[in-house]
Amino acid sequence: MGVPYVPVLGLLGSDLLKGRKDMQVLPDPFDPAHKTVVVKALRPEVALFHGLKADRAGNVHFGYESDNVILAEASRRVLVTVEEVVDALSEEERARTFLPGILVDAVADARFGAHPAGCPDAYPVDDEHMAWYAAQSLDDAAFADYLRQTVFEAPTHDAYVQRFVPEGWGQSGQRPLQVAGS
Template sequence: MTPIETVEALAARVPDGAFVALPPDASLCPVALVRALIRRGVRDLHLLGVPISGFATDLLIGAGCVSALTTSAVTLGEAGLAPRFTAAMRTGALRLTDATCPAVHTALQAAEKGVPFLPLRGMIGTDLLADRTDWRVIDNPFAEAPDPIVLIPALVPDIALIHAAMADRFGNVWVGRRRELATIAHAARTTLVTAERLVEGNLMADERLAPGVISSLYVSAVAEAERGAWPLALLDLYPADAAHLDAYAKAARTEEGFRAYLAEHVLGPLPKAAE
């Protein structure tokens, strides 16, 4: 049975140097767990944005937890640029591997299926092929005329981090129609999940809920974390805290402002809005 732990215990399972997959801000991002990782002082992470990165990634970069990032974009959405990511790129403190959204998903689907690569169309003629020497262009062996196609190698994260709407005590977690999170869990060696609430019974036994469930077979440990995505939104349970995200974007433009934010909202007690 999947163990039920604390958020801090989940953070302790993430070693320095791990290759960590994170969902985007709009798709069940585990912000409470990210805060716990910062408090733990994790270092040298290689983050994978699935398929883009945002607030949680910016927090980790600013706190000095990240040395490398593979993603298709980094943005705070309506709040503008991700300031700590931007600063890290300007100083050369971060190694960035550029990708596209379809390429990230394809690489994870290859890992999910247990194959070394999958083909993908749509990038022939782009600048990315010159930089991504790990991607290979071949001729479609089934075509009678020249038909180039790109081969994307599988990506196998050491750890996937997810925040779910609910989990049962068997370790099954409900993510609704966010099925890309199931792909992350299937591809990763370890999946750590925080959940808004723990429920009785077995989510897999409910015909209405089961299609949106990641089976406990793919979940290594679960922790309860109410409002664990805040200040980001969680499905239809609560909206994003736009005022807080705007305030973060402004504060984090400077190192001093970011450190003040970190002291108040990560290292210190959370504000009432997150309780």
């Protein structure tokens, strides 16, 4: 949007506003009898996305529509990983769930880049891995061990995929992923 702040309905009386310098209460300039919360615009330095396909012009096709485009618009730099890089997206891929290349700074080919989360139209959430992640997150030592195995001892994406993505992952027979909304 490119504006410095936006008004938001509600929130008043909640603890969400406590200690938040980026949320203030102002009189409505058009109706001074009412006050509204205004929220400072977020301007992220970098936004990271994972999509289904990208082409050489940096156009990205996600398998699902979401708030990605608004986040890409707000961010100074946009980096995208995708399941597959192609020469040019098809008309249909450009028509829906689309992030135009003009908003994108760089694209990298990273099959299974969303794992252990899911990539709609490609593969579901890896529930088993997620359960392991959740269990390892219970204390700092266990989490350090998770990071050691999945990050520090898997220094490349290929090494990670080989070790942690189940064989044949994303091929038919797996349940579709639920997306949309939240």
